Amino acid sequence: MASTTSPHILLIDSYDSFTHNLAALCRRAIPQCHVHIVKNDALSAQKLPAILPCFAAVIVGPGPGSPDIPEDIGVIRHLWNLPLSTILPIFGVCLGLQSLAIESGARLRRLDVVKHGQISRIHHDGTGLFKGVGEAHGVRYHSLHVELRGGGEVEQLAWADDGEENGSVVMAIKHKTKPFWAVQYHPESVCTSGGGLEVLRNFWRLAKNWHVLHERVVRPWKQDMRSIVGPSWPESRVHSVPEHHDSSSVTTTILHLPDLPVAEICELFAARDESSPFVLLESAAQPGRFSIIGCVDPDSLRIVYSVGDQHVRVTDSAGSRLEPLGSRDIWSWLASFMRHRKASNGSPDIPFWGGLVGYLGYELGVDSLAIPLPSRKSVSSRRHPDVNLIFVERSIVVDSHSDDVYVQSLKENDSEWLQATFSLLNSAWSASQELSTPRHLSAVFSTPPIVTLPDKALYKSRIEIAKEHLFAGDSYELCLTAHTHVVVQPRADPTSSSWTLYKHLRTRNPAPHSGYLRLHPTTLLSSSPERFLSYSRPPHTNCQLRPIKGTVRKAPGITRSVAEELLAGSTKEVAENLMIVDLIRHDLHGVVGDDVTVKQFCRVEEYETVWQLVSVIEGGSSRISGDSSDTTSGELGWEVLRRSLPPGSMTGAPKKRSVEILQGLEDDDRSVYSGVFGYWCVGGSGDWSVVIRSCFKYDDRSVAGEKANASAVPDAGTEEWTIGAGGAITALSDVDAEWDEMTVKLQSVLRTFEAAAV
Numbered sequence: 001m002a003s004t005t006s007p008h009i010l011l012i013d014s015y016d017s018f019t020h021n022l023a024a025l026c027r028r029a030i031p032q033c034h035v036h037i038v039k040n041d042a043l044s045a046q047k048l049p050a051i052l053p054c055f056a057a058v059i060v061g062p063g064p065g066s067p068d069i070p071e072d073i074g075v076i077r078h079l080w081n082l083p084l085s086t087i088l089p090i091f092g093v094c095l096g097l098q099s100l101a102i103e104s105g106a107r108l109r110r111l112d113v114v115k116h117g118q119i120s121r122i123h124h125d126g127t128g129l130f131k132g133v134g135e136a137h138g139v140r141y142h143s144l145h146v147e148l149r150g151g152g153e154v155e156q157l158a159w160a161d162d163g164e165e166n167g168s169v170v171m172a173i174k175h176k177t178k179p180f181w182a183v184q185y186h187p188e189s190v191c192t193s194g195g196g197l198e199v200l201r202n203f204w205r206l207a208k209n210w211h212v213l214h215e216r217v218v219r220p221w222k223q224d225m226r227s228i229v230g231p232s233w234p235e236s237r238v239h240s241v242p243e244h245h246d247s248s249s250v251t252t253t254i255l256h257l258p259d260l261p262v263a264e265i266c267e268l269f270a271a272r273d274e275s276s277p278f279v280l281l282e283s284a285a286q287p288g289r290f291s292i293i294g295c296v297d298p299d300s301l302r303i304v305y306s307v308g309d310q311h312v313r314v315t316d317s318a319g320s321r322l323e324p325l326g327s328r329d330i331w332s333w334l335a336s337f338m339r340h341r342k343a344s345n346g347s348p349d350i351p352f353w354g355g356l357v358g359y360l361g362y363e364l365g366v367d368s369l370a371i372p373l374p375s376r377k378s379v380s381s382r383r384h385p386d387v388n389l390i391f392v393e394r395s396i397v398v399d400s401h402s403d404d405v406y407v408q409s410l411k412e413n414d415s416e417w418l419q420a421t422f423s424l425l426n427s428a429w430s431a432s433q434e435l436s437t438p439r440h441l442s443a444v445f446s447t448p449p450i451v452t453l454p455d456k457a458l459y460k461s462r463i464e465i466a467k468e469h470l471f472a473g474d475s476y477e478l479c480l481t482a483h484t485h486v487v488v489q490p491r492a493d494p495t496s497s498s499w500t501l502y503k504h505l506r507t508r509n510p511a512p513h514s515g516y517l518r519l520h521p522t523t524l525l526s527s528s529p530e531r532f533l534s535y536s537r538p539p540h541t542n543c544q545l546r547p548i549k550g551t552v553r554k555a556p557g558i559t560r561s562v563a564e565e566l567l568a569g570s571t572k573e574v575a576e577n578l579m580i581v582d583l584i585r586h587d588l589h590g591v592v593g594d595d596v597t598v599k600q601f602c603r604v605e606e607y608e609t610v611w612q613l614v615s616v617i618e619g620g621s622s623r624i625s626g627d628s629s630d631t632t633s634g635e636l637g638w639e640v641l642r643r644s645l646p647p648g649s650m651t652g653a654p655k656k657r658s659v660e661i662l663q664g665l666e667d668d669d670r671s672v673y674s675g676v677f678g679y680w681c682v683g684g685s686g687d688w689s690v691v692i693r694s695c696f697k698y699d700d701r702s703v704a705g706e707k708a709n710a711s712a713v714p715d716a717g718t719e720e721w722t723i724g725a726g727g728a729i730t731a732l733s734d735v736d737a738e739w740d741e742m743t744v745k746l747q748s749v750l751r752t753f754e755a756a757a758v
């Protein structure tokens, strides 16, 4: 039978953020299957009779919203009443179960105590779907549940005992006469055990039996099906891009300079000169290792882009010009830019040889989710860059483990600069050896900063609204944030005030992903603890994501073991983190295919002002068949970045619906905050950090001036900085505790402004 040798499976996606995890599980459970993922609004009910005969089974995935809202459920509700001639085995997950149940006579209810990212014991009788399963624990992501009624068409197969919270809750059902099975928990979650792979394998066994019993023959696959249901997942990523050979060459000299401070090296270059661009990506704390200094100048090539533009602004020594995007988007434009600057002869011991450095703002990611940016319309003529990058040709990389300092240039015949820099660094090192007392950091501002905090009552009311969305089933977790505005009066000083402010920040809040990006019109100062994505040099690119969820303020008495109890020992904090781990797995699976693993789950890490719960997810390209072009061209990591923004830890899950809800709960574009900053090296590696615990300003201040309250509108000579801060809201959130958590994160940057005033 065609269905059992290499079956085609239709996976219907309700815009969930776990769908690729389910597809990956399906590929493990059903040998040699082809999984076709289709959105629930991409198929009409009329099309079903034509396409279903080609499939061996359908999987109905989870999703936000409610099975009785047509926009949330799309074509799914038509599956349950198919004519007998079209019927086929279907497996539903969560929203899928709820839809099957209500179309079969059950009642839909809200849970009294919702369960998001929580693990429950799944009780079952060990038969049918649960044959041979034994003890099962399932991760739950639901606000709604079903109550079966006597005489209905579905029967219960498994349940969870929620005690006084919700009583007994249906966890699995089957249709009494039709080949439909469904589970309420998520079999694809990383923390589901017993009820995951085993249950999907059982579904396939039951489905095959049903085919035999009913003599159903799956129609042979026709190529024109591809135009309706797309290719099977994961797509083999064959590029039409011609092979590019190296077009850049890196010249490197290495010095051994123990204890030469990174900030001092920066000051040998343009760091203190406000009129020049400057970039530093600094590992100012563990687990960071390398610091990257861009030795750039006003002639260095700059790339600036705002969402919605049909062009990219490119500025270099020849001036500024608009380059049309044509049929490309900004991502493929940048990929092509980098393809023409490939190099392979840098030092294998360091991650960066030269390349693009800068930031990608939050709204760039929102745009890639196909969500409109409403607030942009009113300020369209004065929008700030969503992409702001500089091409670094000369750089210095400091390895804090070995104390080696790498001086590098991508320019041809640049030995004069390399030699001069070599001498400059050597003399700076000799001078620093003689200087025994640490230098005092000078004040940056002549008056105390004027701070406009988010309105506490308003923020708290928004936490309540967020929770209402969670209770209704629209989202499982929402990362709510707000902007704080800080107006300051820099002292008359020839040294760039933002550079000195950065030195204060890195001293007070040293972080593994610190950074100083002076890319006019934007200046960004970061003390971020969070890596979003790093990808190693090809071939065989490995991608690593390190989401943080779960924060505890450092204070006397909060030792590591106390923090571990408060974070790793807390159902709420682990659930918060687990939801993002599952979301990131989905994002990564979406590009690299099957090869995704959770390397670290919910470990407590120590930072300067906070303890954080951190997980590590990795994936690579090595196992995608026919993937040679990607692994050698180095664009796999870039593709992961393109398809995974905004960072899941800054949105919540499911990502699309959560971002839409957050747009209605936040006043401003998040802008640079919540985006990523970092680099893409000419050798193909990259490392991008989440813009949190950071502040930024725009030279023209137009948006800030417009938004700030009247008393805070900056006078001439003043600067306005913005600090974003927030936190994940879950159904278990306490409103006051969430306000406090937001202010703890805010303080990690805000107190630097206070310290930097005279």
Ligand SMILES: C=C(O[C@@H]1C=C(C(=O)O)C=C[C@H]1O)C(=O)O
Residues within 6 Å of the ligand: 479, 481, 530, 547, 548, 549, 550, 551, 649, 650, 692, 693, 724, 725, 726, 727, 728, 745
């Ligand atoms: C939203 C912020 O941080 C995010 C939220 C966290 C949380 O809810 O625990 C932790 C790290 C970040 O992913 C912020 O720092 O502003």
Ligand SMILES: NC(=O)CC[C@H](N)C(=O)O
Residues within 6 Å of the ligand: 061, 062, 063, 064, 065, 066, 093, 094, 095, 096, 141, 142, 143, 144, 145, 472, 473, 474
């Ligand atoms: N994970 C899901 O599919 C959730 C289904 C539904 N939105 C609920 O919250 O109950």
